[in-house]
Amino acid sequence: MLNTRDLEQRWLRYKIKSYIPHFIIFTSIIVISVIILTFFNSDKKYAGKLLQKINKTQIEAKTDKIVITNTPKVTLLEDDTKVKSTNYKETPVISSKIQENKPSNLGDDSLKLAPSLDFMKSMQHSTLPYYKEEPVIQQEKALVISEEVQELEPIEDIQPEVVTEEEVKRITIKRRDASNDIRDIIKRFKKNNNPALSLFVAKKYYELEEYHKAYNYALITNQINRDIDASWIIFAKSLVKLKQRDMAIKTLNKYLKSSHSSSAKILRDEIISGKFK
Amino acid sequence: MSSSIYINSKDVFLDTVNSKDYIQLDRVSTIYQALKDSIKKPLKMILLYGKPGTGKSMFLTKLYNDLSSSQKVHIYRTPILDESEFYKTLAQDIFTTKYNGELNFTQFMKIVNNISLDSIPVVLLDEAQLYSDILMEKIRLLSDTRTIKFVITLHKTEKEDLIAKEHFQTRIWESIELENASTTELKTYIQKKLMKANCFDTANMFTNKSVHKIFKLTNGNYRDTNKLLYTLFDIYTAYDENHQLSSIGTTHIPNKLIEMSAIHTGLIDA
Numbered sequence: 001m002l003n004t005r006d007l008e009q010r011w012l013r014y015k016i017k018s019y020i021p022h023f024i025i026f027t028s029i030i031v032i033s034v035i036i037l038t039f040f041n042s043d044k045k046y047a048g049k050l051l052q053k054i055n056k057t058q059i060e061a062k063t064d065k066i067v068i069t070n071t072p073k074v075t076l077l078e079d080d081t082k083v084k085s086t087n088y089k090e091t092p093v094i095s096s097k098i099q100e101n102k103p104s105n106l107g108d109d110s111l112k113l114a115p116s117l118d119f120m121k122s123m124q125h126s127t128l129p130y131y132k133e134e135p136v137i138q139q140e141k142a143l144v145i146s147e148e149v150q151e152l153e154p155i156e157d158i159q160p161e162v163v164t165e166e167e168v169k170r171i172t173i174k175r176r177d178a179s180n181d182i183r184d185i186i187k188r189f190k191k192n193n194n195p196a197l198s199l200f201v202a203k204k205y206y207e208l209e210e211y212h213k214a215y216n217y218a219l220i221t222n223q224i225n226r227d228i229d230a231s232w233i234i235f236a237k238s239l240v241k242l243k244q245r246d247m248a249i250k251t252l253n254k255y256l257k258s259s260h261s262s263s264a265k266i267l268r269d270e271i272i273s274g275k276f277k
Numbered sequence: 278m279s280s281s282i283y284i285n286s287k288d289v290f291l292d293t294v295n296s297k298d299y300i301q302l303d304r305v306s307t308i309y310q311a312l313k314d315s316i317k318k319p320l321k322m323i324l325l326y327g328k329p330g331t332g333k334s335m336f337l338t339k340l341y342n343d344l345s346s347s348q349k350v351h352i353y354r355t356p357i358l359d360e361s362e363f364y365k366t367l368a369q370d371i372f373t374t375k376y377n378g379e380l381n382f383t384q385f386m387k388i389v390n391n392i393s394l395d396s397i398p399v400v401l402l403d404e405a406q407l408y409s410d411i412l413m414e415k416i417r418l419l420s421d422t423r424t425i426k427f428v429i430t431l432h433k434t435e436k437e438d439l440i441a442k443e444h445f446q447t448r449i450w451e452s453i454e455l456e457n458a459s460t461t462e463l464k465t466y467i468q469k470k471l472m473k474a475n476c477f478d479t480a481n482m483f484t485n486k487s488v489h490k491i492f493k494l495t496n497g498n499y500r501d502t503n504k505l506l507y508t509l510f511d512i513y514t515a516y517d518e519n520h521q522l523s524s525i526g527t528t529h530i531p532n533k534l535i536e537m538s539a540i541h542t543g544l545i546d547a
Contacts, residue, residue, distance in 0.1 A: 002508075002515045002541065011537045014547035 179208075195224040195231070202234045211241040229261045236264075240271055283517055286479040287510035289470050290503040294334045294354070296342040300469045302462050305332070308453055312340060315451045316399060316428065321420035325430040327455030330500030333430040336455065337401050340428070349398040356407040363412060371398045371425065382415050389424050397426050405429035457497035464488040466499065467506065478527075479510070487530040494539045501544060508538040 182204050189197035202217035215238035221231040232255045239248035252268040255261065270276040315323050327333055334354065341352040351370045357363040364385035368374045372392045376384075402408070408416070420427050433454070458466055464483060471480035495501035512534055516522050525531060539545040 004515045007537045
């Protein structure tokens with residue numbers, strides 16, 4: 001007779017053994033599916049974050065459009081408009097319009113749109129540091145400009161006034177320009193002793209009817225370079241203007257002996273004939 | 278159910294080759310009829326082959342029982358490996374000539390030629406793969422004389438296909454292959470076998486599910502099925518004797534018991 005107990009035990013062992021591969025497959029499937037799910041979830045979260053970031057940037061870029069369309073999101077720009085109101089007079093009008101469309105509850109996401117104002121702020125303040133970085137010479141120019149603006153402001157205000165007055169104002173500006181230019185060129189001349197610069201200064205002083213200074217700079221130029229035709233002419237002209245007519249003719253004669261300059265010759269003849277006074 | 282029904286059912290599946298136990302299945306009947314027709318034809322040699330346990334020996338036994346009443350048939354279930362012994366046995370059985378001493382092929386051929394028979398005798402050789410190549414050559418020569426008709430059976434194993442061998446290929450005039458049973462054939466086989474022994478209750482216990490389980494374990498092999506079912510009813514007998522029959526039930530064969538039988542017979546390596 002068969003030993004059924006022993007056979008049952010063997011059968012039980014066989015059953016357990018036969019279920020082991022199924023159990024392994026089942027658990028491995030569960031583990032793999034859990035891993036896949038977590039992986040996809042993390043991917044979705046990351047994608048969601050990315051989308052949020054993209055949406056943010058897109059909304060920021062379209063802030064102007066949002067204001068025009070008057071969508072509920074426009075209310076978020078209230079902060080923007082408030083910032084703007086500190087600088088612009090028009091902002092109160094916009095803000096009032098926005099307040100009309102403002103919804104009862106504001107979401108957190110909408111508040112995140114506030115950084116769009118930074119762009120505007122940066123735009124507003126961007127001009128100042130640019131000029132601060134300019135070199136010392138340019139600072140002087142900036143000062144000149146500011147002076148010009150100060151002087152021009154009243155001109156704009158008095159637009160209906162007579163044209164002659166405007167011309168007078170313009171002349172004063174030119175003078176200031178010339179004097180500043182002369183100062184600058186004198187500085188440069190002192191550094192390098194370039195006769196072209198001293199001649200320029202002489203010419204400028206002659207134009208400004210400061211004949212004594214013109215005479216001096218023309219003399220300095222002649223001492224540096226005796227062959228500059230224009231320098232001798234300014235020298236002679238300044239002498240005539242300083243009531244030294246004979247001295248001027250004598251100087252020109254001496255110069256003509258060495259140079260045969262036609263312009264010097266014409267000037268001498270004009271002085272002699274009395275055309276140039 | 279009384280314990281005797283399980284004992285009777287167990288005995289049904291004893292691995293014996295008895296033509297009375299032959300179960301008439303549709304496919305098997307067709308094959309058997311084809312074999313009977315082939316024997317009537319003037320063919321020299323007929324081959325019956327198949328995997329072990331497909332019923333070759335049973336087929337041959339059945340054929341012997343059926344033909345023996347109408348014609349001279351001799352069956353040799355175990356191979357006679359000695360050549361002289363083989364000739365001497367044939368000389369005595371077919372030609373009723375007792376020969377003392379060594380009998381070689383030439384001497385045997387003299388006997389065959391000297392004695393004329395009314396009809397051609399049929400010699401059924403089981404397990405023919407065990408015969409030597411030389412003896413198989415002599416059997417071929419004998420069949421060529423048309424004085425003796427041979428029906429041989431041999432295993433067709435996956436390791437070695439003997440039918441593919443040249444000496445078999447050239448001499449075989451008709452070959453019939455026997456195969457394992459299908460699930461439905463197996464159910465019919467089991468139930469018919471039990472009903473033949475008046476075990477109707479146990480025959481009804483075999484549902485499609487249990488037969489399918491048996492088929493999975495035996496692959497439809499008749500010998501394995503017989504072994505498995507013999508053990509199955511042995512287990513039933515043991516449970517019955519231990520008064521534990523209620524724990525396993527008697528309405529159908531549970532898979533647990535089939536698996537236990539398979540473990541015991543070695544069909545399951547547990």
